[in-house]
Amino acid sequence: MNSFSATLARSESLRSDVSARPHRYRILTGERPTGPLHLGHYFGTVAERVRLHNLGVDTVIVLADYQVITDRDAIGAVRRNVYGAVLDYLAAGIDPNKATIFTHSSVPALNQLLLPFLSLVTEAELHRKPTVKAELAASGRALSGLLLTYPVHQAADILFCKGNLVPVGKDNLPHIELTRTIARRFNERYGDVFPEPQALLTASPEVPGLDGRKMSKSYGNAIGLSMTADETAAAIRRTPTDSQRTITFDPEKRPGVSALLTTAALCSGIDEDRLAAGIGAAGAGALKKLTTDAVNDFLAPHRLLRAELASAPDYVREVLRDGNFRANEIAARTLGEVHAAMGTEYL
Known part of the structure; x- marks a missing residue:
């Protein structure tokens, strides 16, 4: 051994x-x-x-x-x-x-x-x-x-x-x-x-940043726990993907798309391939909306309590x-x- x-x-x-x-x-x-x-x-x-x-x-x-x-x-x-x-x-x-x-x-x-x-x-x-x-x-x-x-x-x-x-x-x-x-x-x-x-x-799990690299403050590709729901939506909306309409999980060839799928998977508990199959040919817009909803739903309780604590x-x-x-x-x-x-x- x-x-x-x-x-x-x-x-x-x-x-x-x-x-x-x-x-x-x-x-x-x-x-x-x-x-x-x-x-x-x-x-x-x-x-x-x-x-x-x-x-x-x-x-x-x-x-x-x-x-x-x-x-x-x-x-x-x-x-x-x-x-x-x-x-x-x-x-x-x-x-x-x-x-x-x-x-x-x-x-x-x-x-x-x-x-x-x-x-x-x-x-x-x-x-x-x-x-x-x-x-x-x-x-x-x-x-x-x-x-x-x-x-x-x-x-x-x-x-x-x-x-x-x-x-x-x-x-x-x-x-x-x-x-x-x-x-x-x-x-x-x-x-x-x-x-x-x-x-x-x-x-x-290693959480990818919005550009497919490791999530890091220095890369500017992170979703902060203290971000608002609107700030999160804006950050995800700016994420570069690619020109292919059908959504698939392929971290090597499609890093932007795959990073969004992994982020949504971690927050929703549904694996990347199932999420990709559910989106199908609906394109990057649907992927970004799904990821935004998954992140904001997951972080909502954290953000609510954090805001209460920050007020004191x-x-x-x-x-x-x-x-x-x-x-x-x-x-x-x-x-x-x-x-x-x-x-x-x-x-």
Whole structure:
């Protein structure tokens, strides 16, 4: 059995145990607040973390605002993006009384873990990480120290709260392995402090953008969770398709048409080929209307609750303030254990 097959088998066993004994687990998950969350985020990560949260898994969500600047010159509209993400988490079903939602920059003790953690990895190990390679290629400029150490930041995010379960896609497995390596090396050198987190592989679908490429804010092809129904209709209406009137699902030859079919399929629960057959020769106009209706129907409850929450900005700020307070308490305890293990307590 190859390494990925073994990981997949472990993940399936782990999934069963999580369902049976959710209170044994704490997940760390989150994202960089580089812009509004979109359908790709929802189907890719948000829906799975809500599922685990509803099972009773202790849920910690980081909005990694410091990591926004790993591949850009400025932090941008990070405050607006952070509050927007909190709104989307709450509207999707995260209960702030049971989950901890916090911002990276608000927890100094978490970031202090970087120093001992950096001593446990080599430069070559960091250069090999796929995210570092991908971000470097996308940025088109010299590798910064922050970008090079990005995987160690992720390890600190997971280990500060002693997360033992990390829901990830296949592409992020190398980061979980490095986190496990850091935890193991720390424990071997200083004594047992950290668990070695396990990866829970998610079978989340890749949501195509409106142009057939991966849905991304940077491509301008995303359907934002915060968009209105009219804005969604306008975005879908502008989507390029092709001159063939009969609608068929063929991602390679008909990326625009196929992207709309996949979007409608995810939102309606009806597969692409059935949707295409239902439209037949009615053309791109009928496809765009079907997709618009599917997306707007699917997002209507989310948008309604989100709007209600947005009308009470003090509540949203309170959620984040409480989450930051809890995260600081957790990080302070962990850092205290680290200092004790390393012999750097001076009280």
